[in-house]
Amino acid sequence: xxxxxxxxxxxxxxxxxxxxxxxRMITQNATCIFAGILTWLLLRSxxxxxxxxxxxxxxxxxxxAPTPERTAIVRSVVDIIGTVLSLGVPFLVVMRIxxxxxxIALPFRKIRSGxxxxxxxxxxxxxxVAVYIGSFLASAFQSVGFSPSVPEFNMPTDVTTAILYFVxxxxxxxxxxxxxxxxIVLQPLRRFGDSFAIxxxxxxxxxxxxxxxxxxxxFVMGLILGYFVVRSGSLWAGIIIHFANNFFVALLEYIGTFxxxxxxxxxxxxxxxxxxxxxxISLIITSRxxxxxxMLYPAECVLTSKERYQxxxxxxxxxxxxxxxxxxxxxxxx
Numbered sequence: 001x002x003x004x005x006x007x008x009x010x011x012x013x014x015x016x017x018x019x020x021x022x023x024r025m026i027t028q029n030a031t032c033i034f035a036g037i038l039t040w041l042l043l044r045s046x047x048x049x050x051x052x053x054x055x056x057x058x059x060x061x062x063x064x065a066p067t068p069e070r071t072a073i074v075r076s077v078v079d080i081i082g083t084v085l086s087l088g089v090p091f092l093v094v095m096r097i098x099x100x101x102x103x104i105a106l107p108f109r110k111i112r113s114g115x116x117x118x119x120x121x122x123x124x125x126x127x128x129v130a131v132y133i134g135s136f137l138a139s140a141f142q143s144v145g146f147s148p149s150v151p152e153f154n155m156p157t158d159v160t161t162a163i164l165y166f167v168x169x170x171x172x173x174x175x176x177x178x179x180x181x182x183x184i185v186l187q188p189l190r191r192f193g194d195s196f197a198i199x200x201x202x203x204x205x206x207x208x209x210x211x212x213x214x215x216x217x218x219f220v221m222g223l224i225l226g227y228f229v230v231r232s233g234s235l236w237a238g239i240i241i242h243f244a245n246n247f248f249v250a251l252l253e254y255i256g257t258f259x260x261x262x263x264x265x266x267x268x269x270x271x272x273x274x275x276x277x278x279x280x281i282s283l284i285i286t287s288r289x290x291x292x293x294x295m296l297y298p299a300e301c302v303l304t305s306k307e308r309y310q311x312x313x314x315x316x317x318x319x320x321x322x323x324x325x326x327x328x329x330x331x332x333x334x
Contacts, residue, residue: 125279
């Protein structure tokens with residue numbers, strides 16, 4: 001009985017046929033994402049070894065003479081193909097199971113209003129704040145005896161290998177991760193509200209990095225990327241921001257091979273200060289031009305926002321997924 005309803009004997013909305021249908025759809029979506037992530041985790045650990053074994057047999061048959069340069073090229077190609085297949089294939093299957101049209105799940109359409117160069121600086125500025133939060137978190141763990149693994153980038157000196165390295169850490173993530181997390185994961189959830197879809201996809205995106213140090217930056221970037229994809233109506237907005245963020249990281253790493261550690265530190269801090277200043281200025285200018293800058297469309301749902309989040313995170317598949325990702329993240333700290 002609902003005493004606040006005009007009919008005091010009316011069922012709460014979540015128990016109506018419409019509410020039950022929405023809960024079933026949210027649970028189905030959570031289960032599909034759970035299956036996609038677990039399949040990705042399995043393939044990313046098995047696929048490279050299978051490919052290396054197959055190539056080893058093939059090279060033996062054709063009497064291929066390995067050299068350090070050739071080995072590095074083969075390894076880079078295998079890493080790229082393995083990344084694309086292990087993450088792309090499971091979520092293409094998820095897209096089919098959810099039964100969402102490709103043009104909706106992967107909106108590669110022209111960017112409409114709501115995204116410009118200022119948006120890029122806002123994203124990079126927010127990312128800088130999150131990087132320092134991650135650094136503080138890493139220091140806190142180190143103070144109690146845990147050492148989160150910090151991602152290291154070793155820029156190759158060979159031209160061909162360097163190009164493949166650039167493709168693997170800049171180009172592939174920008175396209176593939178946006179297609180998966182801002183496309184196949186986020187877009188079907190928009191029926192339950194844009195803010196709900198952005199937050200859920202950002203949480204999954206951050207935890208999928210499997211690294212405590214990276215989670216704050218990945219979560220903030222997930223929110224920013226999701227917001228601008230939704231606001232612009234195109235995955236290209238997320239791809240541009242993702243590409244730019246990864247590109248400048250790779251560029252700094254490349255420059256770092258030619259300069260001293262002190263010079264590298266000065267350049268890194270200078271770049272972060274520029275990001276923060278440009279991001280703040282862009283935010284002020286954009287918010288004055290667009291009064292409803294961060295306003296998203298409300299959900300036309302029977303369930304309340306709280307009920308939608310409760311339904312998603314109380315789902316057995318989501319609970320298991322969070323436990324698995326947390327264990328793997330903590331494993332990298334040991």
